[in-house]
Amino acid sequence: MSHPAHGRFTYSDWEEHPVGRDGAFPRLARAAVTNAFTGGVTAEATTCAYTIVYTGEGVGGFTGVELLSGSIEGREGTFALEERGTFDATGTDCRFEVVPGSGTGELAGLSGSGSFRAVTGEASVAYAFTYDLA
Secondary structure: EEEEEEEEEEEEEEEEEEOOOOOOEEEEEEEEEEEEEEEEEOOOOOOOEEEEEEEEEEEEEEEEEEEEEEEEEEEEEEEEEEEEEEEEEEEEEEEEEEEEOOOOOHOOOOEEEEEEEOOOOEEEEEEEEEEEEE
């Protein structure tokens, strides 16, 4: 049975490093980010690693993995999300899915997917997540 979880997250410690030639498009970058989740998913400080491709100035796509240690609706454990999205001057659109087998503790057997839309200039981002626990 699927369960919905909604809430918000804020990001901090965005650390981005270019890969390859600066100023050329497309170009690659790597980024490490820390997020804090509240709501249905609670995690004080996640670990994120992204690979970014810039197809123009401030426009492109990304893939990444985020490791969350915390709880979902009060069940504690750790799990990983695989993330994929696009961005432009208005913001970022992302879809994510639980990495199969990554759930630990009370989150063992976790599966699910979700999305978020981060609007440029807003510090807090709403997320929607639908999950199952085996």
